[in-house]
Amino acid sequence: MAYSDKVVDHYNNPRNVGTLDKSAQEVGTGLVGAPECGDVMRLQIRVNPETQVIEEAKFKTFGCGSAIASSSLATEWIQGRTVEDALAIKNTDIVKELSLPPVKIHCSVLAEDAIRAAIGDWKKKNGVAETAPAAATSAH
């Protein structure tokens, strides 16, 4: 399979790889996917309690090049956004940016799920109510 230049770039130079202290109050952790499906993403955010801005995002991903690129891109996009802004990111935005082929769309869905899971975890920890029910992600 031929990968787009952007996927290869994220694969070679993944942005924001790492681990945040998941027990910290201001950190939200999302762990999505399953090893037997061939992809697991862990996305973490550190949120400023005053501004609700995501000041830091880190990820680690087990998966194909497209899954790695999707999660790397996701961390890049959510850093500096408020949690509500970050929730506006759609998997289709990721598909477009990385030129993912149809068989790799599930990688982008997983990245969107990871963002939502991390923010959900942070909200739960900090007693922030869900603003609106998250739009159902497409089945995959």
Added chain:
Amino acid sequence: MSTVVSNVEVPAGVKLPIYMDNHATSPLDPRVLEAMMPYLTNKFGNAASRNHAFGWEAEAAVDTAREQIAKLIGATAKEIIFTSGATESNNLAIKGIAEMYRERGNHIITQVTEHKAVLDTCKRLEKYGYRVTYLPVKADGLIDIEDLKRAMDDKTILVSIMYANNEIGVIQPIREIGALCHEKGVIFHTDAVQAVGKVPVNVIADNIDVLSLSGHKLYGPKGVGALYVRRRNPRVQIAAQIDGGGHERGMRSGTLNVPGIVGLGKAAEIAQQEMEKEAKYLVSLRDRLKAKLESELDYIHVNGSWEHRLPGNLNMSFVYVEGESLLMGINDVAVSSGSACTSATLEPSYVLKALGLGDDVAHSSIRFGLGRFNTEAEVDYVAAKVIDIVKHLRELSPLYEMVKEGIDLTKIEWQAH
């Protein structure tokens, strides 16, 4: 398109990309091409033309090839039927025997890690009223003879078990299987595509009745294969599946692919002369590759029996790294993966799953297929590159981090998707 960067230096004399996928296909040996050339140009006759020199010349060349192939597997020339390749050979063998022996019974035994050319042929026969038993394999990829014994009944007409597996390279206990079949009066077919020319195969000693082989797996051309059909003790009969001019003693009609057959013959001759030396060489390359990988990486293991294995096969799982991402990192090396992401069906390898490996381990597997033209320098480069990329990907792998922290991954409630 940009390529993946790595800091691994390319040794002198190594040309990229490196071909290490010899189970998929093997390069044409230049000596084979040389033998074929006259039959692709001036010597174009139809081997079935009985009344002129062009035909005689072609027929003589085919006869020579038949001898060369027969010699490699301990058969006689009359027992070799030419086909278009192993898929056709497997179809002809299984369907042809099923049809011919329908009066005697309708039960066929095969096993779960066969090539699709066998499995799907058997599945089709099930639609026509045949009963098929798919034997399981043990964790080492080999069948249990006792399972085979138990599966046989008075309606069993055919057992089809491959000689060596195309993914994990394990060699089945062919001689014992054949002996059991002969004892029970059941025909024994083996898909020996990966074994012929790589390890000693002898249809008499191994008790084989029908055997499929292919040209392009043994440094011959694509589009040509053969089927060995035993003529004595027992004499096996096969109903033709392609009708026409009655070529190949009525078992396979169609004008013979003379250049392909000449190439297959030459490839068989070379294999016979060089097999012993070549097997030792391939084992040394394979063991070198394995040792290098094991010296630098943890959580890696060989899939399938190490003892009963083709010389050139190394199938390894690099746990906590997904196979396709690994292939992406080593894209100047041609190997293949059991990962779902590399298959059209998005299902991980059914062969690895049959060993009882979890899907996660199957996703992490790479098949290295070493061959005649690989060098030690290539092995060193491939090892260094795989080590480099696996380390890179494990830095990215949440699973590797969790396991290193002592977390039991099986205790986590994963959200399967």
